[in-house]
Amino acid sequence: MTGIAFHLPDTIEEAVGLLVADPESRCLAGGATLVAMMNAGLMQPSGLISLRRVAALHGIERSADGWVRIGAMTRHCQTAASGLLEGGHRVVRHAASVIASPPVRNMGTIGGAVAFADPAADYLPALVAADAEIEIVGSNGPRRLVAEAFFLDWYQTALEPGELIVAVHLPPGPPRAVGRYNKLSRVEGDYATASVAVVLEMERGICSRIALAVGACGPKPIRLSESERALVGGRLDEDALAIAGGLLADAADPVDDVRASADYRRLVIPRLVRRAVRSAATEFR
Amino acid sequence: MIGATVTLTVNGRDRIIAVPVDETLLVTLRERLGLTGAKLGCNQGVCGACTVLVDGRPVRGCLALSINCEGAAITTIEGLGEGRSLSLLQQAFVAAGAVQCGFCTSGMLLAATALLAEKPAASVEEIRAGLAGNICRCTGYRKIIDAVLAVATGRGP
Numbered sequence: 001m002t003g004i005a006f007h008l009p010d011t012i013e014e015a016v017g018l019l020v021a022d023p024e025s026r027c028l029a030g031g032a033t034l035v036a037m038m039n040a041g042l043m044q045p046s047g048l049i050s051l052r053r054v055a056a057l058h059g060i061e062r063s064a065d066g067w068v069r070i071g072a073m074t075r076h077c078q079t080a081a082s083g084l085l086e087g088g089h090r091v092v093r094h095a096a097s098v099i100a101s102p103p104v105r106n107m108g109t110i111g112g113a114v115a116f117a118d119p120a121a122d123y124l125p126a127l128v129a130a131d132a133e134i135e136i137v138g139s140n141g142p143r144r145l146v147a148e149a150f151f152l153d154w155y156q157t158a159l160e161p162g163e164l165i166v167a168v169h170l171p172p173g174p175p176r177a178v179g180r181y182n183k184l185s186r187v188e189g190d191y192a193t194a195s196v197a198v199v200l201e202m203e204r205g206i207c208s209r210i211a212l213a214v215g216a217c218g219p220k221p222i223r224l225s226e227s228e229r230a231l232v233g234g235r236l237d238e239d240a241l242a243i244a245g246g247l248l249a250d251a252a253d254p255v256d257d258v259r260a261s262a263d264y265r266r267l268v269i270p271r272l273v274r275r276a277v278r279s280a281a282t283e284f285r
Numbered sequence: 286m287i288g289a290t291v292t293l294t295v296n297g298r299d300r301i302i303a304v305p306v307d308e309t310l311l312v313t314l315r316e317r318l319g320l321t322g323a324k325l326g327c328n329q330g331v332c333g334a335c336t337v338l339v340d341g342r343p344v345r346g347c348l349a350l351s352i353n354c355e356g357a358a359i360t361t362i363e364g365l366g367e368g369r370s371l372s373l374l375q376q377a378f379v380a381a382g383a384v385q386c387g388f389c390t391s392g393m394l395l396a397a398t399a400l401l402a403e404k405p406a407a408s409v410e411e412i413r414a415g416l417a418g419n420i421c422r423c424t425g426y427r428k429i430i431d432a433v434l435a436v437a438t439g440r441g442p
Contacts, residue, residue, distance in 0.1 A: 004306040006289065006352050028353060032330060035348045038307060039328045048306060050353050077342075101418020103336050103343040103396065188417045189331075 005047035012056055012137055012166060018049045020139045020162040027051055027164055029073055032100075032108035033116045057111065057166060060084050066172025072111025072165045077102070079110060088130060088199040088211075089170050091179025095126035095197065098181065101189040111165040114150070117157045117220075120191035120259075124151060125215030126181050128223050129197035130170050138163035151220040174209055177201040178283045182276035184268060186259060192216040193259040194268050196276040202284040207231050212244065212273060217265045218253035227251075236281055244277075245270025291355045295320070296364025304351040311335045311346030314361060322362035322391040326420075333419030336392035337361050343399045343418075362391035365398065374398055374433065376442040381432035385423035393419045397433045407437045 005025065009015040019025060025047030028034055037043040051057055057073040062084045070079060070092070079085070079096035099105055099113070099122045113123045114134060127134075127147040134150045136143050139162055150158050159165065173179075183195040195215040201208045210231050214222040227247040234240045254265035290303045295318060302317055314320045314337065326334035328347045335346035338360035365372045371379070374397055384390050393416060400407055400415035407415065412433045413426075421429060435441045 006306040028350070031348045031350060031353070032345075035309065035350060036329045039309070039347065048350070048353075052353060100330070101333070102400075102415060103333065103345050103418050104330055104348075106342045107330075107344050107348055188414075 004045065007047065007049045008053055009049060009051075010053050010055075012054055012164070015049055015051060015054060015164060016137055016139055016162065018047070019164060022047050023161045025049055027111075027115075029109040029112035029115075030075060030107040031112075032104050033112055033118075051111075051164075068170040070110055070168045070170070072114075072167055073109050074111075076100075076105035076108050076110070076113075080105060085170075087175060088173035088177035088179040088201075091126045091130050091181050091197050091199050092123070092132070092168075092170065094179065094181040095122040095183075098122055098183050104189075110168055114168065115157065115159060115165055117151055117155050118191070119151075119154060119219055119221070120193075120195075120216035122181065122183060122192060122195065122215070125195055125197040125213035125221040126179075127168060128213040128221040129199050129211040130173070130179065131211065133169045133171070135166045135169060136163050137166050142166070144169070148221075148223060154219045156219075173199060174201040176203075177209065178280050180276055180280045182272055182279065184272055191259065194254075194265050194272055196269075196272045197221075198276045198280050200277065200280040200284075202236075202281060205235055205284075207234055207236055210277070212248065212277070214248050214252060214269055214273070216254075216259075217269060222248055222251050224248055224251055231277070236277055238274075241274045241277060242270060245273035248273060289352055291351055293351070293354055293356075294358040296359070296361060302351070306350070306352050308351050309347050310337065310339075310349040310351050310354055310359070313351040314346060314359070320361045320363050324388050324391065326388070331420075332389075333392045333396065334389055336395050336419060338395055338399055341399065341402065343396045360395065360398075362394060365394060372398070373441050374401065374436050377432040377435045378429070380442045381428045381435060383424065383428040383432040385421075389419055389421040389423075393421065393429055397429075401433070401436060405437065407433070409434060412437065 026045040028048045028050045057071045076096045085093035132147045133144045197213045199211040227244040230243045249269040254262040324334035326332035330345040330348040
């Protein structure tokens, strides 16, 4: 208990150096998951590298070409309130706004949530639907991975020892797209029982582009090109939505847990998909 | 460094405290500073009984490490009123009968204080959303919301 080292680096390079020097140490971002895990005795890092002073990890920026960069230390409350997340990027803002409760949103960060990769966490399907890229830095330098390739399995990511998450980047989407995140949970503030993130663009009542990702129904978010193809070019009618939702339910790999049975999750996926898409489509009327 | 001293401004008073690295703010407040109003409930950030204000924002005392709070201004329930007198919101809780066992009360009051500082005329929906992270197992929430609403609508005691 008392042997834990504490570090307060000012730069990303310094933080990476500390991580590489002690692979059993962990980065401390907002503490919302790491400290909870330590309190439960599930994690006993040999050192903590607090990232709060690393200025390059903080804040949300939008560049002239339409990309948005969300620094890893950006808290959920900041993402939820950011006016820079418009159009399809709203899916990320919307997800941030329903994570846990206000005090937790004042603490937790996007980098921490992405690194922990709880499959029921709200950011995961939202980032997959937004085609987000995760920027990572390690001793071998920086690299970027699309969210779909970053989330590998239950609580497992492509992050290697000695690497840390620097930022999440959102590519410019179609200017008229809308983003929505629909979460089914037992009570407000709980993790999702099942969730659907959608980025939709419609032209004259026809779906011109859609991205759909299902959360909390398997080891990582589920996104299927067949499901999206079933909707593009059509009017999002009942039959097409049933096909798209059914494909996602078939691809899901949910488990029985305290929130719901696997069967229940498979049952609700098509209904959540329909609700999420319909809700996004209302913005085009 | 293995543990260190941190300087916290707790309820307006500077405190220099030596803490182990893994000590939460909640433990420091309760066991080193004797401020036992913040409660240890789930120790997982879910129940809200440990809610305190850090630089004016409600956070979970059980998820913040004291060593990482250097320079922060902390407000606990002990710092809400002026001296021995209760804040308007505390008086409203008394008047509405919003307290039963009391375990959630300090967290509720701090979350509600932060909410009203941001939205002084908060609606019922905003109050419910603002207090969604604070669990009460006694009251059914009704009287807690009544108390906060009384202050938000200027009908406070």
